[in-house]
Amino acid sequence: xxxxxxxxxxxxxxxxxxxxxxxxxxxxxxxxxxxxxxxxxxxxxxxxxxxxxxxxxxxxxxxxxxxxxxxxxxxxxxxxxxxxxxxxxxxxxxxxxxxxxxxxxxxxxxxxxxxxxxxxxxxxxxxxxxxxxxxxxxxxxxxxxxxxxxxxxxxxxxxxxxxxxxxxxxxxxxxxxxxxxxxxxxxxxxxxxxxxxxxxxxxxxxxxxxxxxxxxxxxxxxxxxxxxxxxxxxxxxxxxxxxxxxxxxxx
Amino acid sequence: xxxxxxxxxxxxxxxxxxxxxxxxxxxxxxxxxxxxxxxxxxxxxxxxxxxxxxxxxxxxxxxxxxxxxxxxxxxxxxxxxxxxxxxxxxxxxxxxxxxxxxxxxxxxxxxxxxxxxxxxxxxxxxxxxxxxxxxxxxxxxxxxxxxxxxxxxxxxxxxxxxxxxxxxxxxxxxxxxxxxxxxxxxxxxxxxxxxxxxxxxxxxxxxxxxxxxxxxxxxxxxxxxxxxxxxxxxxxxxxxxxxxxxxxxxx
Numbered sequence: 459x460x461x462x463x464x465x466x467x468x469x470x471x472x473x474x475x476x477x478x479x480x481x482x483x484x485x486x487x488x489x490x491x492x493x494x495x496x497x498x499x500x501x502x503x504x505x506x507x508x509x510x511x512x513x514x515x516x517x518x519x520x521x522x523x524x525x526x527x528x529x530x531x532x533x534x535x536x537x538x539x540x541x542x543x544x545x546x547x548x549x550x551x552x553x554x555x556x557x558x559x560x561x562x563x564x565x566x567x568x569x570x571x572x573x574x575x576x577x578x579x580x581x582x583x584x585x586x587x588x589x590x591x592x593x594x595x596x597x598x599x600x601x602x603x604x605x606x607x608x609x610x611x612x613x614x615x616x617x618x619x620x621x622x623x624x625x626x627x628x629x630x631x632x633x634x635x636x637x638x639x640x641x642x643x644x645x646x647x648x649x650x651x652x653x654x655x656x657x658x659x660x661x662x663x664x665x666x667x668x669x670x671x672x673x674x675x676x677x678x679x680x681x682x683x684x685x686x687x688x689x690x691x692x693x694x695x696x697x698x699x700x701x702x703x704x705x706x707x708x709x
Numbered sequence: 710x711x712x713x714x715x716x717x718x719x720x721x722x723x724x725x726x727x728x729x730x731x732x733x734x735x736x737x738x739x740x741x742x743x744x745x746x747x748x749x750x751x752x753x754x755x756x757x758x759x760x761x762x763x764x765x766x767x768x769x770x771x772x773x774x775x776x777x778x779x780x781x782x783x784x785x786x787x788x789x790x791x792x793x794x795x796x797x798x799x800x801x802x803x804x805x806x807x808x809x810x811x812x813x814x815x816x817x818x819x820x821x822x823x824x825x826x827x828x829x830x831x832x833x834x835x836x837x838x839x840x841x842x843x844x845x846x847x848x849x850x851x852x853x854x855x856x857x858x859x860x861x862x863x864x865x866x867x868x869x870x871x872x873x874x875x876x877x878x879x880x881x882x883x884x885x886x887x888x889x890x891x892x893x894x895x896x897x898x899x900x901x902x903x904x905x906x907x908x909x910x911x912x913x914x915x916x917x918x919x920x921x922x923x924x925x926x927x928x929x930x931x932x933x934x935x936x937x938x939x940x941x942x943x944x945x946x947x948x949x950x951x952x953x954x955x956x957x958x959x960x
Contacts, residue, residue, distance in 0.1 A: 489941075496938075573824070581947055583940045586933040611940050646958055682837040682957040687747075689834045689862045690740075692950070696832055699947040700954045706933040707897055707955075 460505060460525050460533060468505075468533045468545065474598050481548050483600035485612075487540035488514050493610030500547035505533055510541030520544075535602040548600055553618040555625055557589050558633045558655045562705060567622055567669045568595040568660040569694055575599060576607025577695040578658070583611035585702040590615060591655070593622035593669075626672035629655065635673050637665050638697050642676035650705050658698050664691075677701065711756060711776050711784060719756075719784045719796065725849050732799050734851035736863075738791035739765050744861030751798035756784055761792030771795075786853040799851055804869040806876055808840050809884045809906045813956060818873055818920045819846040819911040820945055826850060827858025828946040829909070834862035836953040841866060842906070844873035844920075877923035880906065886924050888916050889948050891941075893927035901956050909949050915942075928952065 470476040471484050482502065485491050488510070495501050501520040508524055516522070530539045557563060564587055569575055575597045582590055597604060599617045608615075626635055634654035657673055659665035665673065679700050681688045692700070721727040722735050733753065736745050739761070746752050752771040759775055767773070781790045808814060815838055820826055826848045833841055848855060850868045859866075877886055885905035908924055910916035916924065930951050932939045943951070 577944050577947060580940050580944060584930075584932045584943055586937050586939070609940055614938065679835075679954065680957075681835045682960065686837050687865065688837070689831050689860055692835055693828055693831060695944075695947065696828060696950040699943070699950045703930065703951040703954070704958075706931075709933065 460523055460529050464503070464523075465533055468543070471600075472535065472602060474601070477548070477598065477600050481550065483546055483548055483605060484535065484543060484602050485546060485605050486534060486536055486543045486602075487606070488542055490606065490608075490610045491542050491544040492516065494544065494546055494613040497613030499549065499613055501544055502547060503545040504542065505530065505545070506542040514542070516542075536606070549616050551616065553591070553620055555628050556632075558629055558653065560653055561589065562587055562651075562653055563589045563591060563655045564698070564702075565591040565622060565626065565655045565657045565669070566596045567593050567657060567665050568663075569658065570595075570597055570661055572597045572601055572604040573607060574661065574693070574695045576604050578698050579608040579615050579617070580611045581695065581699050581702055582615045583608075585706045587702065588615055590617045591622060591625055592617055592619050594619055623668035623672070626655065626657070626669055630672060634675050636675040636677055636701075637670065637673035638701060639665070639670075639673075639676045639678060640691065642678035644680050645677045645701065645704055646680070648675065648677060650708050652705075652709060656698075656701055656705070658694055658701075661694055711774055711780050715754070715774075716784055719794070722851075723786065723853060725852070728799070728849065728851050732801065734797055734799055734856060735786065735794060735853050736797060736856050737785060737787055737794045737853075738857070739793055741857065741859075741861045742793050742795040743767065745795060745797055745864040748864030750800065750864055752795055753798060754796040755793065756781065756796070757793040765793070767793075787857070800867050802867065804842070804871055806879050807883075809880055809904065811904055812840065813838055813902075813904055814840040814842060814906045815949070815953075816842045816873060816877065816906045816908045816920070817847045818844050818908060818916050819914075820909065821846075821848055821912055823848045823852055823855040824858060825912065825944070825946045827855050829949050830859040830866050830868070831862045832946065832950050832953055833866045834859075836957045838953065839866055841868045842873060842876055843868055843870050845870055874917075874919035874923070877906065877908070877920055881923060885926050887926040887928055887952075888921065888924035889952060890916070890921075890924075890927045890929060893929035895931050896928045896952065896955055897931070899926065899928060901959050903956075903960060907949075907952055907956070909945055909952075912945055
């Protein structure tokens with residue numbers, strides 16, 4: 459049975475203030491919960507139905523609370539709860555900029571849409587990009603909807619919320635900083651490294667002026683055929699996918 | 710002033726049955742309306758505020774109905790109407806499969822999410838893919854939300870709703886038919902042509918068995934580094950972006 463206070467805590471995690479104050483987040487469903495446990499993120503509690511526990515195995519030392527379908531429904535953020543809900547501790551490790559000197563990282567400058575953010579985390583996961591540096595105004599990955607939209611990728615990709623202009627400027631001269639701009643150079647004509655940062659911008663305004671100052675490699679995804687009237691730009695997650703695929707194709 | 714019957718007609722276009730019966734659809738905002746008019750899609754009526762008309766120009770022979778902000782609010786599907794709403798006739802031209810013998814086309818097998826569909830239309834537009842063949846169970850592009858999410862690209866990309874397995878099988882031996890599969894061949898090792906069809910599948914189930922029978926070029930977008938545990942798959946619009954970019958890069 460789930461206690462009233464635990465139920466209240468879980469329900470409060472829909473709100474950013476409470477996620478920040480507690481440092482906790484919720485994930486649901488066997489695949490997502492399992493992926494996050496396997497990643498080494500600290501699991502505080504598992505809430506699951508008898509039925510789910512009898513059909514599935516979880517490798518965790520966390521307390522497992524068995525609940526009825528009705529109790530799970532009360533705790534869950536999904537319309538159709540998936541038998542198991544995990545309470546996890548947010549990643550709280552180092553945000554040392556120097557990781558960008560040896561590895562390829564992403565940086566998000568005020569990406570607003572939780573769906574775009576979730577998609578970008580899945581893209582990073584697919585292409586082995588393990589660190590994403592986000593401006594403070596970027597959507598919160600620990601929102602229950604965003605967590606679910608990563609489909610477990612959040613267990614393998616670390617998101618660091620930082621002062622992004624300061625972070626980028628601290629890398630000046632130490633690692634290449636890429637960004638997509640409508641007046642950038644054709645990405646297929648550029649040398650692309652296996653370290654550094656790729657900055658992606660806000661849905662409406664692109665990369666802000668402060669972050670743009672630090673970008674020393676301006677990229678452009680060419681449309682086809684050149685000169686044909688087309689959309690003004692690509693969606694931010696679409697552009698992220700194409701850019702990350704191209705960086706990794708070169709390897 | 711807008712008549713009651715016209716207001717009723719516009720409001721009914723939120724529902725697929727009425728869109729199908731009338732063959733009409735709605736687009737809003739200067740950019741989207743302008744792009745669609747420029748594409749040659751038949752414009753039946755323009756509904757706009759005095760203020761919008763005094764600040765903008767539209768090249769159309771359609772009847773222009775001047776309305777108050779309040780009247781536009783009643784007609785609009787947007788929370789914040791953008792001064793102008795256009796009533797258009799759905800594309801109703803040829804769906805001759807032979808276009809795939811000379812050009813690169815997309816085919817969507819039951820793509821369900823209107824957001825994914827809109828994003829895919831923008832991707833097609835960016836990469837100069839002018840024809841998309843959709844299974845009857847694919848989301849309806851003429852839904853007001855989908856129209857807006859294409860950001861005008863719907864004016865430059867034609868969507869044909871067809872019996873997709875039949876369409877693909879009619880192309881057998883006449884044009885290459887590509888599709889992405891988790892057991893496909895690395896796309897970067899394959900020859901990619903400038904004609905044919907790229908089939909993309911449903912969000913949960915991928916390409917259905919009937920359509921898969923016609924795919925003669927199975928592609929896979931490699932993750933990086935190979936062997937690292939990662940997400941099970943990429944989102945359908947993400948995969949479409951990467952595949953289309955790669956086809957066009959080769960040109």
